[in-house]
Amino acid sequence: MKHKSATIYRMVTPKHLCPWGIKAFDLLKRNGYNIEDKHLETKDANKAYKEENGYDETPQIFVEGERIGGYDQLREHLGLGPDPKEGKTYQPVLAVFAVTFLMAITTTWALQGSLDLVRIIELFIAFSMCVLGILKIQDLMSFATGFVQYDLVARRYVPYSYVYPFVEAGAGILMIAGLFTWIAAPAALIVSTIGAVSVIKAVYIEKRDLNCACVGGGSEVPLGFISLTENLMMMAISVWMLLKA
Structure with a gap:
């Protein structure tokens, strides 16, 4: 040929x-x-x-x-589809969730020799909080610029936007080992509840078209269901850790 x-x-x-x-x-x-x-x-x-x-x-x-x-x-x-270079996508968040879920599975197996579903979910959410916190902390200024556009507290008190990533990552770290639950869980519950209400107000009530700062500033992740899911996960694990403690 x-x-x-x-x-x-x-x-x-x-x-x-x-x-x-x-x-x-x-x-x-x-x-x-x-x-x-x-x-x-x-x-x-x-x-x-x-x-x-x-x-x-x-x-x-x-x-x-x-x-x-x-x-x-x-x-x-060659009959191929376009090679995406720009535009809004959920890929960064989905990548985080996919990797942290697999980390949770392998960590649970390594430590317990079994696939304890409850522990997998605990670690999955805690690992996700840590990774998402890192992505925000790596460029705090850029994150804050995106965050203040929709978070109800950050819009009124900008320094809160610089604290949020540390609360998220720190709570995730402590939750992995079950340390200082009475500090970590309430802190995570407060910021995640504010975040959930903020997303609902901005996206579902005001119908605003915004980018989410969940994976750091400058990303093209749409503010919406995935962003709300992040906050709901933090709320759920916070309540669970408090009840467990």
């Missing part, structure tokens, strides 16, 4: 490798093309190539001498 030929013009310099060029080259290779790989080895060469040919971007891909265009156009040519 004869392979089709393709030519790709992409930026490859000692200090910069165009990521879209790498991905386009990989797509062509995995789809069985014989590739002529043309490197634009300086920024000036890249700029000159675009200006001379009237292109807005590189890489530029040609198949059997016919210009296809850039990386997105190549995906379309």
Whole structure:
């Protein structure tokens, strides 16, 4: 079977490798093309190539001498869906929940030699609180900017937005070992209840279209059901730990 030929013009310099060029080259290779790989080895060469040919971007891909265009156009040519780069998505939160759930399962098995469902749920929520707290703490300023847009307390007292992530992560840490429950559980219950009410008011009553700061500032996670779930989980584990204590 004869392979089709393709030519790709992409930026490859000692200090910069165009990521879209790498991905386009990989797509062509995995789809069985014989590739002529043309490197634009300086920024000036890249700029000159675009200006001379009237292109807005590189890489530029040609198949059997016919210009296809850039990386997105190549995906379309190959019958693939768009490669998502921007836009709102629940993927960051779902990734956290998936990993922390598996952590809870393996930790329970390692410590108890069995799959105790109650302990798995306890650890799952506590691990999730810790990870979500880390994501907020890594850029407190950015988190606070998003958080004050909808949290009822943070809108009136901005410093609260800098405290929230530490309460969330700290309560999760203490709940893992069952330490200082009478401090950790009430603190988590208070902030999560405020958070739940805030989400309900902003999303379901005021119908505002906002991004959630649950995985830190600057994310494209929509404020809504997943955000409410985070707060409800914290509320549930807080009440359970208090009753258990």
